[in-house]
Amino acid sequence: MKIQIIISALLALLIIPSCEKFIDVDQPDIIEQEQAFSDKNSTRLSMIGLYGLMAELVEPMFLAGEVRADLVIAGQSANSYIKEFSNNTFSASNPYISPKPFYTLINNVNDFMREFESMVADRKMDSVDYLKYRSELNAIRVWSQYQIARIFGSCRYYTHVLNSGDTTTIQEYVFGEELLQKLIGDLTYSDTIIFTSTTEDLVWQSIRFSDYYVNSLLGELYMDIGDYTSAFDKFNELTRYGDTENRKPLSKFRISASLEEMAWMNELFDEDWESTMLLDNAVFMIAFDNKYNQTNELWNWTSSLNYQVEPAGWYIDQFRAHAYSNEESFDYRFYSLLNPDPNIDRTYSINKYTADDRPFIMMRTARIELMKAYCLNLQGKAGSALTQMRRVRQRIDFPEIDDSEMPSDDAGAMIWIEDKIIEELAYENGFEGQRWFDLMRVAKRRNDPAYLADRVAQKYSEESREKTRNRLLDEQNWYIPVFE
């Protein structure tokens, strides 16, 4: 009898302990905390997921930054959601108007930061790595907050891991001075810590956040608060010309000096973007690889097969007039408009997404140069600004800027040059998702809503032009509404 009791007791003892382990199951389909952050290497790799989330933002960013603006218009075959962006009217059912994917990126940044902190506490990560990762994460968060603010007009600012019940207590900031100062403060933290490895291969250096991109992002933020001196300094740190002694450590980017140096052509049109020249010119871009089932949907939207998003008629006309204005030279940037049938004037399609996995460029050298010109102009350095602009046009072997119509008074000249830069950005930087924000920045600076409204209105047909213009005179309508 005793034997049986002993057997029973032993069995009971076998079952009861290690309960915690027993119910802690490694789900084959689920990656849990321990796997994602097991050691330094897996952590490094885990962070790549953030850029994967960013790749999903390319479509909403392009719609908000480009399709709304003056250079493009929705084609006949566009779906109703794209048309809504083109018409600047929005309905709740539009899947592209949700800030959710941008916040998802922020939530992940916050989550990673928390995990890293606990890894440092557990001595799984050293403090040097931690600082590097943290400043990269920090920059991604600022970037995302900035996109939300300028697209939706306001941004909820939080740096902790979101949990249920939190959502109502998080402060919301409108797109303005207070938020921008906060973001500049945050980003300056990242700017002080170098986290780009110089040994990294060129592709990865330009498709991840780098110190270079942090600098240019800071430049844009400074521009938005009207601090053009700081903005110029930030942009200028990235470019190198002339004497080597004064060169800053980040001075890596240089614009081609002449038409013969074809780098800029590759930058714009080459399907094989992984060629080194483009990488020298791109500060940051979001990459795709069709071998891994990632495609840039913009290729689909803009290609001449679909015409979902087309260049606006006025833009084709103006660009043509500009490109053919000189008998000796031709502005090869006009190739960003593709005309498969030369006999028909208006069959142009957008030619900047020449492959289904061409990257979405967020910042490149030519834009930096034009931003520098813009900053110089607003500092009252009209001459330097024009020189800066000529530097961009020199590489396409296009003639000097005709400044005969430039007003002689300083204030008038500043406005004139500003308009010129915005025109130049249309040729140089069109279809890259920045146009709406560039127009908005000028309209805000001049406190002249009509500046944006007029420009955007010109792409519409007669009947809807006035109606849309009037709507865009209200600054509130510059932002995409967030529906409940």
Next chain:
Amino acid sequence: MLRIMKAHPYRLLLALLIISVFTEGIAQQRKAITGYVYSAADNLPMQGIMVSTKYRMVKSATTNESGFFRLTLSDTVRVKSVMLTFSYPGYQAREQYGNFTDTMWVYLTKSDDYSIDREVYYPYANQKYSNMTGAVEQVDFAYSTQVMSSSFHQLLENSSARVTSSSGLPGDGYAINFRGYSTIFADEKPLIVLDGQILGNYRFAETTTEGFYQDPLVNIDPRNIESISLLKDASATAIYGAKASNGVILIKTKSAKVGKTEFDITGHYGYNYMNKRIPVITNSEYFKPYLLEQMYGNGQLIFDDYFIEDPTYNQYYKYNNTTDWQDYIFDFGRSAGANINVRGGDAIAKYFFSGGYLREEGSVRNTDYNRFNIRFNADIDIAEWLVAQANMGVTYSNGNLKQQGLSYANPVLNSLIKAPFLDPFIIDSTDTRLPLTEDSDVLGISNPYEVINNSEATLSSYNFFGTINFKFKISSSLEANVRGSSELNKINEYDFLPNHGFYNNEYPHYNQIMKGISNFTRTSAEFNLRYNNVFKEVHHLSGIAGTRLNLDQIIQDIGTGVGTPSDEFKDLGTAREEGRTKSGYQFLRNEITGFLGLSYNFREVYFADITLAADASSNIGTETEPQILGVPVALSPAVGLGWDLSRLAGFNYQTVINYLKLRISAGQMCNVVYDPYISHNFYTPVQYYTATGYAKLKVQNEELRWERTNKLNFGVDLSLLKQRLYLSADVYYHQAPGLLNNTSTETELGNQYWSNNGDLNTLGSDVRLRYRIIDRENLRWSTEISVAQYSTMAANLDSDLIFDFGDGQKIFRNNKPAGAFYGYEVLGVIPSEAEANALDLYHANGTQFKAGDIHFHDINGDKIIDDADKMVIGNPAPDVYGSLVNIVSYRNYSLLADLSFTAGGEVYNHTRRILESMSGFENQSTATLRRWQVDGQETDIPTAAWGDPMGNSRFSDRWIEDGSYVRLKRLTFTVNLSPWLKSLNNPEFYVTGINLLTFTRYLGYDPEFAYNSSILWEGIDYLLFPQNRTVILGVKIGL
């Protein structure tokens, strides 16, 4: 007395209680108990009945010819009343208290008849019904029903559980629900315990055959079942912990028996059919003008071919037929089965063996299901202190199915919408029918003849349930049990939908191929200690404590492809690269449950049960509270109290009331059975360029809790008319606070996350009545009524939870019935232009509703019919449901009639929506012939309009119908052949008709259907095949 009772019923109860307690132990002068024993059936005195005391002071007596007995006890007995046992072969032993002052009246019930004295199959041991405090129901089923049922679910027809066959497709599963719903997104199925083994009963997320439910429970052969018990309240179910919150079904298969080897052979053969037809237009003269109207609306050129009325035209005969396509779909299907049971053994080893075969052909042509079952149960006495019990069942089944639901290859759907002027075969210009079938037509509809004959959907499944239990007898009152169990359910599916004859909207010119493999395995172990003792004859104490472990593995892989080189290539590998998809999932689930149960009763008059189960599961998030030793543990406590008034000392009304017991139970049942993705904070691989990283796509909720249901149950059991009438009634209230909810807390800051939000409250009752109306030697008539009723309401939701089920919505709104249909209310059809202008209503897009359009109720009065005008338009939960069974037997003949009924449930008739929308080229029902056509016409059917621009066919109460029905579920005539076949043991012959008659106002094929057992899908008739009607002959032979 009656007046007092009316005024203060509790005072009477209190008085009885006081009397019973204070009179205990008072010594009496007379030391003899006298009384009479009668037969309950015919109220005649019984002679020779053994009367004995139940406990130590064993004394006995027998009754004389007038049923009288006198039992003399020694003078030292100091109690006032003594428990006596009355027993007689062929009758159930009865236990009744006798005292020294009153004459006892005792009524004995035959062994086969229902009584409260009977033992009920109960967790861990049989128990007498009269000793329970929980709401427990023993399911009664006739032997003939058992022999001729294809699934054990049919045995539950007369219980208070609501059992609905998913469809008439052979082998399709069942939805079981009792006592309403206490969950929306967690598991809503009751727990199934088969021979002590807790089954996974896992429903895979997907199936390649639309609308088919691979229910693992259909693999349990009903012919092997000995008894079924339903455990309904907290007190009865708590021992099973956090998986039992929806109730428990206990199934016991036939057990081994000592004695001569017995053979039982049964066989049946019959037909399934379906003679109901939906009245669609079969006359081309009516359909063609309608089609013409639609084509004008579509702005299409008229297809000359269809409308040419000239018989010399070479396509004339092709387009001028009168086809009722439903005739090609429905047919007689055979139903056949055979089974052999063998049982026998000696004092050391006993066994039960069963082998069975079943074939069901559906009333939808080319559908069938075959099942082979083997079961082996054995009891082996290894030593005096060790008994081993093994129960094993193996099932292999295969079937030919068809797509149901909204699939483009649903033959029934196609037969309803196919133009009646077409023919399945090519008809040439001389009106000769060629032996070649037509392809899908220009109107974009498949050829139903091809669909029914050439679409393939095959299924094969292997199933194993096995458990072995070792019982160690440690002492007379203590035993230990060790159990190991294994469950395996493997399903292979293969579907092929050819190109020829099919119209596939998504891939118009390709065939389609689908393959699925699903695998569920469970390994479980249990250890428990049981204690049972009686102290001083009056204190009965029993207890159980133990632990259970479960290890589940769930894997499903599904591959689909389109466009193999031709319809002869039916392999997934030959499908085109594009359009190939692979989906699937797998997860592991480990669970551990500790449980403790204590039962105490005083003199078998006052009963108390306390039960506690603690569950830890890998399903639960690791941060969830409360925690024990760092592990989140779901606690399910329950208490049950019972009071047998008929055994009180002062109670001496046996001639009127034979039994009266009050029960009350309360407890909190947890539910931890849900998708592990809900509660875990996990990362998803995210590809970026050439590298893969991780990201969280949802905002996590660390406070997420499992679900809980607070349950309260009051019950009364009553036996009257000398035990011929039994009544058992329960009233219950379930409150499920903080349901898992995934939609209402969505914010702009991130993807939806799960939260605990909203309650479901259910108030209900169930009543069961059994009455042997006539109980003579040669003529017996018994009736059994089961009526149940409940209503489940939503409460405490932060905001409305709206569930979109594809083309309609359901709503959970505070203080409204849970899962009610949500849509527009229709006030009629606008008869005239003048009326339309007076109403001045507009579609959300700004178009005015004109004459012939539906007049929707503009609730907010803004003249625009939009989302703001939606309201609750129907509650799919029935008001009341139940069954009425009558069994009449005369000599060797008996007749069983089983009526089941449901009243008040409203259902969504999707079929009718397709057939009355009048918005495309599909054939329509004959009701559309009275559609609005001229100004001033008063009708209930709106105008036909291509594409339905005004949304007249939107989800509204136009499609919600009363789903009430009364159905003659089963009519069985049995002849016992013993007088003619004396050499055999109880040979019997049966004729059964199933679903022969249905009375309903429902306009679809059948008001009984279940797309899914979840509350979200309740009452949605998504074109599942109608239930079969069946006529079967069966025999049973014993050797």
